[in-house]
Every structure is written in structure tokens, then in C-alpha cells.
Amino acid sequence: MIGTKPDKKTRKFQELDFFNQSETNYYFLLPFRFHRLNQEKEILVNEVGDFLVVPNGTAQNVITRRISKQDNPDLFGDLVANFFITEESKIPQLIDVYATRYRTKKSFLDSFTTLHLFVVSLRCEHTCHYCQVSRVTQDRDKFDMPQKYIDKGIDFMLNSPSPHVTMEFQGGEALLAFDNIVYAVERTKKLADGKGKFVTYVICTNLAVVNEEILHYCKENNILISTSLDGPASVHNENRRRPGRNSYELAIAGIELSRKILGQDKVSALMTTTNLSLDYPKEIVDEYYKLGFRHIFLRPISPYGFAVKNEAKNKYDTDKFLEFYKKALNHILEYNYRGDFYSEDFATILLRKILTPFPVGYVDLNSPSGAITNAIVFNYDGHIYASDESRMLAEMKDFQFQLGHFDTHTYEQIFYGNKAKQISEVMTNESLTGCSECAFQSFCGSDPIHNHATQGDMYGYRPNSDFCQKNMEIIRYLIELMESDNRIKKIFESWAKTATH
Secondary structure: OOOOOOOOOOOOOHHHHHOOOOOOOOEEEEEEEEEEOOOEEEEEEEEOEEEEEEOOOHHHHOOOOOOOOOOOOHHHHHHHHOOOEEEEOOOOHHHHHHHHHHHHOOOOOOOOOOOEEOOOOOEEEOOOOOOOOOEEEOOHHHOOHHHHHHHHHHHHHOOOOEEEEEEEEEOOOHHHHHHHHHHHHHHHHHHHHHOOOEEEEEEEOOEEEEHHHHHHHHHHHOEEEEEEOOOHHHHHHHHHOOOOOOHHHHHHHHHHHHHHOOOHEEEEEEEEOOOOOHHHHHHHHHHHHHHOOOEEEEEEOOOHHHHOOOOHHOOOHHHHHHHHHHHHHHHHHHHOOOOOOOHHHHHHHHHHHHHHHOOOOOOOHHHOOOOOEEEEOOOOOOEEEEEHHHHHHHHHHOOOEEEOOOOOOHHHHHHHHHHHHHHHHHOOOHOOOOOOOOOOHHHHHHHHHHHHHHOOOOOOOOHHOOHHHHHHHHHHHHHHHHHHOOOHHHHHHHHHOOOOO
């Protein structure tokens, strides 16, 4: 171990007696990282995500042992209590508590894969310009998932160590293959109890073809609806095109009918930010509120599929998205100031990681990455992918994350095979250059699929990563907001407490 006395600059190794001294401002450093928040403040973050916001220069003073118990009793006490420093020469007595908290943060790994996505059809009657997958016209039923692959997908899902699994039906437009959904649900119901599994069912749909018969079946089987809503009609109809230019009108009618039959809490919506969306942050937030939603996920466009082919409508700088995000977030906070609960989902996921000791199940912000460990995709043609984004890459003839096929691979070969092992080498941000020393490491995640798609390398290069740029700035901004206004801190705490991710 190398140490230096205060105000003495030397690169020599110190004698053992140096480390046994009992000066009141001498202490041992525990692992932590730091980052400048703004011109006045910096943040110190330890291994389990505990943080202190302090004046600039504090990190240097801590590291060079210029913090005195006598002169800075409050700061010294906070540093000891939060495992930034210790006065003991041996491992602190509370290290077991520290270890337990670290295990809790990583407990999302305990049950392994929970989310199983079934692409029941590629058929779709929309032609969204940012669609991330190939789609075919709705009369092409050869692009529906055969029952033999549905059977194998169910068997794989029920073989997961997790007692609680989610079966999510995607497309194309999943409701165009509703018979497949009914078959899958009925078969799963017969087998799940015998396997000791609790299954949550979700249908991802644009709601254009929904009807009462479909929704009554969903009610009988407690199936949740997840739809797409990009904002007001002018934005939604331009982003999500279909013949008749009535995508928005059909979505609103579908949301209302779904709520009437299923209940308000059984219907959720997601938006995608396009170039057009960037000009309407407040209008998009207001639209969700007007329709009775009390949370919104401000998602940037993904660099996959058709989204990257239509650059004029879909390509924008990360700085522009961040500007849009901050305007929308501040508008959401205005609703909260007047007493209405209204949250932003990405911020809520981050705040749960920042403010609570609990893990999240969000694939993109986990380390190890949620690909494979949290989610898996069963495509209509029997191919299996590490994530939904992996399937999108395959539609672009990039099969880097294709794990295998139902006809040729067993469960063990898919989840523990050579391809999974190769991906796992770059799944933890604790071991990635640029992430390992980042103060926001414990709040962020690892995304080798995004790295591969945008930089041509699963490992990635943090200095010019838009994933890194976006996450770091949003995390910094959330913490800065909390530190600047106690009202915002209380609002964010309420979001974190009610999070279900």
C-alpha cells in the first residue's frame, strides 16, 4: 500500500510505521469514485451506490488525507458512516452489512431469466418509419410462429429458475395472430402450476385491430396491454403511419375500450422520440396526462432496423435528445408541484438505483447486462436472441447475438453455451474501461448490443458512446435537481418508492 502524509509530495514507499500512526486526521481509504456535478459541487459514490454531494475539491482532500475529525466532524462522520473511509487498519466490522447490501443490489441475478418475448407474427398493418424490425403485410400468415416453436418456447420459459416469469407477445402486430396468443396462454396455464411458476402475460399492440372479444379473453386471463403512443395526433400519425392516417384515432379508441373492459391499471403506453418529437416535449407530456396516464417513458430512438435507414426522420444528436428530455422532465415536475403524481419512467428506474437499496429489472441498466440474464427472445422462425435489440440486428443481417434455434439447440446450449459466454465477457460495467472508474457505475449498466450496433464492437468505447453520454448526463442532472431543490428531492423519492421496475 502507498500512502502520503498531508502536504508532503513524494513517490517513495512509506515505512510500515507510517500506516500505524494514530494522528486524528489519518484514516484508510475504502473504494469510491467521484465526479464533478457542476461548477460548485462534486459527488462521491461508493461501491453500493451511497453518495455524498460535497464542494469541489473534497475528493482530493479525502484522498490526500486533509480531512480532519476535529476540523470537519460532520463530513468526517459521513465519510465513515457511508464506507468512504475507515479509521481501522483492519476491515471494518460492518463489512458484512456492506456485502449484504451489495448482494441485494445484484439480486436481480438470483432468478435468472424472467422476461420471455414471443414474436408471434411479423404481420402488421402499420408502416412506422422508425420500426425496428422487418414487417410484412397482414395477409402473409407464413410469417406467424408455428405451434411447435410456441411449445418449445413455453418449455424453455418454464425451465427458467425464476418462480415468476413474464410471457410477452410481440410482432409485427401481435393481435393479427391472436389465435397464437390464445394457444400459448392455454398451454402455459396447463403446465405452469406443475412447474411452480407464476406467469404474467403481456400483449404489445398498436390496438388498431383490437375488439371486445379479444379484450374479454384478456380480462379472463389477466393479460396486460402495452401499446404505443407518441404524443398528440399530429406527432403520432406522422410517426406511426397506416392507411387512412388514423393511427392516433385507433390507438385512443383502443385505449379507452381496453380500460373499460380491463381496468385503468391494465393498460400502459410507450412513446418513441423521433426528430419530429423533439419539437414537442411539453405537448407529448400533456397528451399522456390528458389521457389519464400518470407516467411516461421518454425513450430515444433505437439504432436498429428501419430506424437507421430513415436518417432524416430518426437520426439526431444525443445533445438534442437530452435537451428534449430535460424540458419534458421539468414539465412533468410542474404537474407534481401542483399536487398531481406524474412520473417519468427512465428517471424512476435511475432513482430507484440511486435512492434505494433495491435492484431493478430494466435490461439496459443492469450490470451484468440484462440480455440473456433478464430477457430472451423467441422469434417467429424458431431463432433465439439475447434480447429484442438482437432480433432487430438480425433483421439487418447481423447475427452476432443470435444464440441458436429451437430445432438444433437445447436450453443449456442457449443459456450457457459458447455464444452466451462470449457475450458475458463484456456484460459487467465493473470490468469495462471507462466504466470501472466512473462515479455513476452503480447507477448505470452495460449494453454490449448497443455498443456493437453503434461502434462495431461489443466492448465499446466510452468516450464517444451515446449510451454513456445520455446516461451520465441524465444521472448527473437528476442528482443536481435533488440537491438544488428539496421539493424535487421529495418528488423523486416518491417516484422511487412507487417504482415497479
